[in-house]
Amino acid sequence: MKTQTSGESQEVPEATESSTALHGVPERIEELDGIRGFAVLLVLFHHLSQSNPAATGSRSLGIWLAVTHAGWLGVDVFFALSGFLITRVLLGTKGRPRYYRNFYMRRILRLAPPYVITLFLVAVFIPNSKYFLLLSAVYLANFSLQFGIPMVYGPLWSLAVEEHFYLIWPWLVRFIRLRTLFILALSIAILSPLIRLFALQHGFFHPYQSWFRFDGLLWGATLAILLSSSGVTRKQIWIWSTAVGTIGIVSFVIGAALGGMARASVAGSTLSFGVVAMATTGLIGYAALGIAPRTLAVLRNPVLRFFGDISYWVYLFHYLAIDLIRRLVPTWGSDWAGYLKVTIIALSASIITGIAVRRWIELPVLSLKSRFR
Numbered sequence: 001m002k003t004q005t006s007g008e009s010q011e012v013p014e015a016t017e018s019s020t021a022l023h024g025v026p027e028r029i030e031e032l033d034g035i036r037g038f039a040v041l042l043v044l045f046h047h048l049s050q051s052n053p054a055a056t057g058s059r060s061l062g063i064w065l066a067v068t069h070a071g072w073l074g075v076d077v078f079f080a081l082s083g084f085l086i087t088r089v090l091l092g093t094k095g096r097p098r099y100y101r102n103f104y105m106r107r108i109l110r111l112a113p114p115y116v117i118t119l120f121l122v123a124v125f126i127p128n129s130k131y132f133l134l135l136s137a138v139y140l141a142n143f144s145l146q147f148g149i150p151m152v153y154g155p156l157w158s159l160a161v162e163e164h165f166y167l168i169w170p171w172l173v174r175f176i177r178l179r180t181l182f183i184l185a186l187s188i189a190i191l192s193p194l195i196r197l198f199a200l201q202h203g204f205f206h207p208y209q210s211w212f213r214f215d216g217l218l219w220g221a222t223l224a225i226l227l228s229s230s231g232v233t234r235k236q237i238w239i240w241s242t243a244v245g246t247i248g249i250v251s252f253v254i255g256a257a258l259g260g261m262a263r264a265s266v267a268g269s270t271l272s273f274g275v276v277a278m279a280t281t282g283l284i285g286y287a288a289l290g291i292a293p294r295t296l297a298v299l300r301n302p303v304l305r306f307f308g309d310i311s312y313w314v315y316l317f318h319y320l321a322i323d324l325i326r327r328l329v330p331t332w333g334s335d336w337a338g339y340l341k342v343t344i345i346a347l348s349a350s351i352i353t354g355i356a357v358r359r360w361i362e363l364p365v366l367s368l369k370s371r372f373r
Contacts, residue, residue, distance in 0.1 A: 031300060032299075032308070034305050035283065037304035037309075038299070039074040040308070042068075042071035043315060044347070046074065049071070051322050052333045058334075061339055078158070079216030079273075080276075083224070084220030084284050088227070091178075094173055096373075109368055109369050114313050121317075128150070132149050139164070144157075145206070146206075153320070161210045161217075162217070169221070178228065181225055182222060182226070185221045188214060193271055196212050200266060200270065213273060215274045216273055216274065219244065219274070219281045220284065222240075223244075242282065243282075244282050245285065248274075248282060249275075251275040252276060310357075310358050317350050318349075321349045
């Protein structure tokens with residue numbers, strides 16, 4: 001599965017009207033940058049394994065590729081993180097003037113510049129991409145196969161899922177009471193695996209279609225709603241985070257041990273997306289409440305936070321870097337030496353361009369967000 005990182009940054013409205021002052025939750029949660037950095041590395045190594053040949057030259061490399069292939073689950077980490085951050089922002093600004101204009105303009109300023117650059121690079125370097133790019137320009141990349149158009153650049157599909165979520169969720173947040181909103185989000189999240197199972201059994205399931213993947217975003221949203229509720233105690237949020245996270249981790253471990261979490265399996269297609277998002281939601285909850293700071297210290301690691309800071313561009317670009325390397329030197333990757341060369345070049349190119357895009361494109365554009373508060 002070709003995955004996509006979230007483009008969400010930790011933009012939080014001022015604490016005067018925001019829920020961020022509740023429950024002692026800081027406006028910026030450092031560990032979330034680490035989660036984002038870890039997730040983008042998972043996805044990058046997944047694509048390295050996906051593009052690799054059989055690795056007949058090394059048994060240990062074959063094992064490594066099999067393990068890192070599971071990095072496609074990083075997209076569900078991003079979905080949970082995005083659902084949490086976006087809901088947190090929406091709840092903190094729902095009572096303000098120009099709610100919709102401000103939200104959508106800030107989304108455009110955050111997401112559009114790197115996205116447009118990516119579309120241009122795909123047009124230049126990926127053959128026969130014209131029709132796919134036309135769909136991607138209006139965030140329909142995840143429906144390209146239904147239009148009979150090859151998905152020539154897979155990383156764009158889940159950006160479409162998130163954009164479709166943005167079209168719906170702000171309206172519900174604006175008009176629905178917190179308790180009802182929580183019940184709605186939780187109900188859809190719980191029912192989604194059953195919906196996927198029904199669709200799978202009747203032949204119309206597709207893992208890229210938005211309505212089959214909203215549960216990842218909604219698990220994160222449930223936590224944001226609880227953190228925004230003055231009638232909910234820190235202990236109750238801790239219980240929720242522990243329960244959701246534990247169920248997610250235990251379900252995934254048991255499923256994987258029984259061989260049922262492979263993406264092509266029925267259990268994998270119906271359960272894996274949601275349980276990874278649940279585990280991530282539990283982790284976010286602990287980070288938000290400041291629980292187990294020593295255990296979560298790894299997520300405050302400067303390296304992970306650095307990758308989290310440039311993760312949006314790294315995800316958008318790294319797949320193209322790997323593809324170009326594999327086309328130029330198709331024999332690389334069958335042994336450890338070749339694999340490491342591809343990895344180092346792709347990672348270096350992603351980091352260098354990521355720093356440049358962040359400094360000279362993203363940050364100048366993001367400075368305009370102060371006009372839309």
